[in-house]
Amino acid sequence: MQTLSVSGVSLHIRDEGPRDGRVLMLANSLGTDLRVWDALIPLLPEGLRVVRFDKRGHGLSDAPEAPYAMETLVGDAEAICGALGLSDVTFVGLSIGGLIGQGLAVKRPDLIRALVLMDTAAKIGSAEMWQTRIDGIRANGVASLADAILERWFTPGFRESDPQFAAWKNMLERTPLEGYVGCCAAIAGADLTESTRALTLPVLAVAGAEDGSTPPELVRGTAELCGAEFALIEGAGHIPCVEQPAATARLITDFLERTA
Numbered sequence: 001m002q003t004l005s006v007s008g009v010s011l012h013i014r015d016e017g018p019r020d021g022r023v024l025m026l027a028n029s030l031g032t033d034l035r036v037w038d039a040l041i042p043l044l045p046e047g048l049r050v051v052r053f054d055k056r057g058h059g060l061s062d063a064p065e066a067p068y069a070m071e072t073l074v075g076d077a078e079a080i081c082g083a084l085g086l087s088d089v090t091f092v093g094l095s096i097g098g099l100i101g102q103g104l105a106v107k108r109p110d111l112i113r114a115l116v117l118m119d120t121a122a123k124i125g126s127a128e129m130w131q132t133r134i135d136g137i138r139a140n141g142v143a144s145l146a147d148a149i150l151e152r153w154f155t156p157g158f159r160e161s162d163p164q165f166a167a168w169k170n171m172l173e174r175t176p177l178e179g180y181v182g183c184c185a186a187i188a189g190a191d192l193t194e195s196t197r198a199l200t201l202p203v204l205a206v207a208g209a210e211d212g213s214t215p216p217e218l219v220r221g222t223a224e225l226c227g228a229e230f231a232l233i234e235g236a237g238h239i240p241c242v243e244q245p246a247a248t249a250r251l252i253t254d255f256l257e258r259t260a
C-alpha cells in the first residue's frame, strides 16, 4: 500500500506498471474509491504505468473536515504527479474526477498529454441542488440517499442481478460523511465552462447511455465546448468502468493509440 502526504493529508495511491510506461492517471467519482477501476485495468494495453488514487475524504485517504475546494482537489492530483515524477499524463476522470482532470489540464498543461472525460461535465448540477444534498447527508447520513444515488449509478439490470452490487452499495454507504460533503461542496463551487472551452489538448468524452447523474446530453455539451470526441457506452449508468469495463477499455485503448 502506498500513501502520500499532501499538506498534512494522507492520500492513498496505487502506482502500477513499468516506471517508463506511458502514464495513465485515473480519478474516480463522488462516493467511490479506486476499486472502481479494478475490472478495467486488466483490459487496457500492456506496458502502461497506471496511477490511481483515493481523493481526500474517500477510500483509504484521510477525510479532513468539509468543505473542500476544487482547487484543493486539483492541487492533490498535481502533488501526486510531482511526488511520483509523472509527466506526459493521459488523465481519465470520472465525474468529479473529470472536473479534477479539467482543472489540472488548465493549471498544468505541461503535465497532461490527453484527457478522457468520463460521465462528467464542466459544471455538474447547481449550487442549490448540492446544498440540498449536503443538508440531507448532514441530517441523515450518506446511507439515507444511497438508493437514489445507486439508481443514477447503475442500470436496473445491474442493480437487480449483479453479484457485486451489494459491495458497491457498501462502498458508497461507508464513504466518510465529511469526505462526501466536502466533495459535494467542491462540485457545487466548480464552473469550469470558460477554462474548459479554452483547452487545446486531445479530449475524449464518454457517457453511459443510462447515466442519471451526468446524462449523456450534459457530457456531450462539455465535449462540444472543447472540441472533444464523444462516445456513448450502451448498458451503463454513471460508472461505465464498473458496468461495461470491456467497452470502456476499448474506447480508452483506441484513444491511447490515436494520441500515441
Ligand SMILES: O=C(O)CCC(=O)CC(=O)O
Residues within 6 Å of the ligand: 028, 029, 030, 031, 094, 095, 096, 097, 124, 149, 152, 153, 187, 212, 213, 214, 238
Ligand atoms: O459522481 C460524481 O462525482 C458527482 C455526480 C453525482 O451527482 C453522482 C451522484 O449521482 O451521486
